[in-house]
Amino acid sequence: MASIDDVRELALALPGAYEQPSYGGRPSWRTKPRSFTWYREDPDALVLWVDSVEEKFALIESDPAVFSTTDHYDGHPIVLVTIEAIEREELDELLRDSFRLRAPKKLIAQLDAAEAADS
Numbered sequence: 001m002a003s004i005d006d007v008r009e010l011a012l013a014l015p016g017a018y019e020q021p022s023y024g025g026r027p028s029w030r031t032k033p034r035s036f037t038w039y040r041e042d043p044d045a046l047v048l049w050v051d052s053v054e055e056k057f058a059l060i061e062s063d064p065a066v067f068s069t070t071d072h073y074d075g076h077p078i079v080l081v082t083i084e085a086i087e088r089e090e091l092d093e094l095l096r097d098s099f100r101l102r103a104p105k106k107l108i109a110q111l112d113a114a115e116a117a118d119s
Helices: 004-012 053-062 088-102 105-118
Strands: 018-022 026-031 034-040 045-049 078-081
Touching: 004 018, 004 026, 004 034, 004 088, 018 034, 026 088, 034 088, 045 088, 053 078, 088 105
Parallel strands: none
Antiparallel strands: 018 026, 026 034, 034 045, 045 078
16 A cells, blocks of 8 residues: 655656645645645545546545545545555556646656656
C-alpha cells in the first residue's frame, strides 16, 4: 500500500512539479500556476482531479474503501483517495491523470515524451 512518502516521490517526479505548503500547512504538489493534488485531513486523504463528476462517482462506486468525497466537493470533478488503501502503481496513474488535467501544455508534453521514451 502507498504512503505520503510515495505521493511525494511520485508527484515530484512529474515535470515542473514542486511541493508547497497549503491549506493549513499541509503539503500540496503544484506546477505553475496551480496545484494538481494536496493532502487533507478530516478525512485523511489525497485530493485529486478526475476527468468528470461521472468518473468521480464511478471510482467511488468501484472501491469505496479507497475513493470518497465530501459535500465540499459536490459538483466538482475531485475525488478523495485514502492513501493507505491504494497500491502505489494505481496512485501513480491517478497522480499523472490529475497532473494532465491541471498542468500547462508544455509540461504535459514533457510527460508524454518521457512516457513514450520509457515504452
